[in-house]
Amino acid sequence: MEQRISLVTLGVTDLSRARRFYEELGWRGQEFEETVFFQAGGIAVVLWSRETLAADCGLNDRGAPGFAGVALAHNVRHRAEVDEVLASAERAGATVTRPARATPYGGYAGVFTDPDGHAWEVAHNPGFALAPDGSITVPTFDAS
């Protein structure tokens, strides 16, 4: 298995509402057969019916929990952008679940959930190189 992700599909209860939310944040997608596709760097972010996605995965859906066990992160280039993105998201209908604050790693970050409860951390992390095309590089840690 190559070391990569191709798509991240977010289950949603109202496709139009979900698409409108991401488009209010400036994203542009294509809707095809009740599915919205956003090109996001070298991967795709997809919005699809939560019920259909669960069935397609062969999984039972017990409904949206407080925390899904997954968080997406969106790293930005400057500290001030964290506040800007969180404010835009809130205007678009997000809930800020953790206001922006300094982080232990010397950055600055906050978290919002989209209208379906999917968590996004918006972070300025000086330790993770962010290329002009938006791709990131994990630094070499003094790690095991």
Place this chain on the structure above:
Amino acid sequence: MEQRISLVTLGVTDLSRARRFYEELGWRGQEFEETVFFQAGGIAVVLWSRETLAADCGLNDRGAPGFAGVALAHNVRHRAEVDEVLASAERAGATVTRPARATPYGGYAGVFTDPDGHAWEVAHNPGFALAPDGSITVPTFDAS
């Protein structure tokens, strides 16, 4: 907000078990401060304590549900690789929740869940171009 994801963090209950699972699939990560980072194309896949991740997001965790509302996909280059990756994942401790089968879009795909219940679809989708570096391009649909 630029149209991209920087990291996908998977909440896990046993970091060593989770890391071992992905390493048995051939991935190589770095562990730093009880966090495992995998470079995955232009993004990072991160394994971190589910409990800590929930708290960090300002969210209540009601425990792992049957379906988290999110599915990751790993697209492969040939149909036979779908079966190979699903078999490797099962050997590494995954549960195949949807055996591989032909898909309505002319592809072939199955789904497994990792030891923490995170869903991965393994798909051969001839309609989504897969570059040598593993990045994918969403096709232009006759879309709205």
